[in-house]
Structure formats: structure tokens, C-alpha cells
Amino acid sequence: MAGHSHWAQIKHKKSAIDKKKSQLIAKLVNLILASAKDNPNPDTNPKLRAVIERAKDFGISQEVIERNLKKIKEKKFNDLEEFILEAYDSDGNGILIKCLSNNRNRTIGEIKSILNKNNAKLAEPGSVSWLFKEVGIIIINKLDFKEEIFEKNYNLIEDFRENNDKIIFYTDVSNLYNLKYFLEKLNIKIISTEIRYINKSYGIIKNKENLNDLVDKLLNHDDVYEVYY
Numbered sequence: 725m726a727g728h729s730h731w732a733q734i735k736h737k738k739s740a741i742d743k744k745k746s747q748l749i750a751k752l753v754n755l756i757l758a759s760a761k762d763n764p765n766p767d768t769n770p771k772l773r774a775v776i777e778r779a780k781d782f783g784i785s786q787e788v789i790e791r792n793l794k795k796i797k798e799k800k801f802n803d804l805e806e807f808i809l810e811a812y813d814s815d816g817n818g819i820l821i822k823c824l825s826n827n828r829n830r831t832i833g834e835i836k837s838i839l840n841k842n843n844a845k846l847a848e849p850g851s852v853s854w855l856f857k858e859v860g861i862i863i864i865n866k867l868d869f870k871e872e873i874f875e876k877n878y879n880l881i882e883d884f885r886e887n888n889d890k891i892i893f894y895t896d897v898s899n900l901y902n903l904k905y906f907l908e909k910l911n912i913k914i915i916s917t918e919i920r921y922i923n924k925s926y927g928i929i930k931n932k933e934n935l936n937d938l939v940d941k942l943l944n945h946d947d948v949y950e951v952y953y
Contacts, residue, residue, distance in 0.1 A: 752778065753784070755949055756792050756793070758805075760772050760793055761804075771897070803826060807822075810849060812847050817953055818847070820921055820953075821835060821942055822948070834947075835942065838941055839938075857921065860917075860919050861920060862893045862917050863893075863917075864912055864913065873906075880903040900919065935953060
């Protein structure tokens, strides 16, 4: 399975965090609100729990998180719509653009303008999304790996791969925190837990430099909080 996480990259670039800290915090707070809309309990809402953990990783305090969850419970927030746009860049690479907005039409128009200026274009719904799958991801240090992981709970793991000194586990979203709990019981330190879309193919990315430039421009938009390719 292939995948890409812009947030994971930003997390380790202090200058990027410092420069865009307020924008990142605003996006994460909005994402908490949207994820909690139908179920504000992180214990039974894996997507909300993943967002809260990501928010904490980026320095958002528990107090801020609780304050925004309270808005959901008291219905004191601007309704936000979460939606995904599909696109192709100038080299034909498929892209998913995850958006969060209180004005869908405005956001789509602005995203379309960014794409057009970079010789990219919106795609018909379904023409790109079939290439991707939403999964739960857990990352641990390679040195912490134990064979016992597969001997006792292999059914929770859909796939895994090595990436330098890390091991990346892929699981169904509904099993994400069952797998995390199991690993923690084995005293394995979790580096990262998240839910994201991955590209199901191992297709070669064409002109990756241009694609990364487009991704950065899309992520600079206040209503875009993740881009997958």
C-alpha cells in the first residue's frame, strides 16, 4: 500500500510550523468540530479520536479541545461541511483534496482556480477516488517490533511495511484503536496514529516536484486540510 501524509511531514519541520501555526491550529480546531458533529465522544468515534491526537501533537491544549467539544454538545458552532474533491494534475496524477467549509460553492470555485493556474483540473466524482482507500495507520520504531504482534492479533493488521527505521501498520478504521491498545499492552511505543487515504497502487508519480508544488499551494488554502496522491 502506498500513501502520503502532508501533516506528518509538517510536524517535523519546525520552521513550517512556526510560520503557519495559526493556520494549522484553525484547521485542526475546525476538523475537531466537524468530526465530533455526529458523535462528540472520542471513545466511540475513531475519527474524532485520531484528530484529537493529531491536535495534541501540534501543541493544541486539552483545554482548547474540551472547549470546542462543548460547542458541539451545546450546538454553538458554525456548521461545517466536510467533502472531498477529485482532480488530476498536469501530468495526469490523481489527487484527492479533503476540504472543510461553511460555503461549499465558494471553496470549490477557489480550489478550481488554484488547479487551473497550475494546469490541473477537477475530475468527475469517482474517477480518482477508486484509486484510494481510507485506512487506519500506526507507526512504531523498527527496534520495538515483536513477532508476538502477528502471533496474537494478526487479524487486526491488513498490511505492513518497513520505512527506514520505522514499521507502518495498516488496519481497518474500525480496528485502529483495538490495534493501538494491543500494541501498548506489549509495551510498544506508538510514534503516530492516524486515519488517512492511501493510494492502493504502486504507480509511479510523474514529475513529483511539480506535484508537490501544487499540493503546497492547495494546502495553503484555509479550507483544505489534507491532500492525497
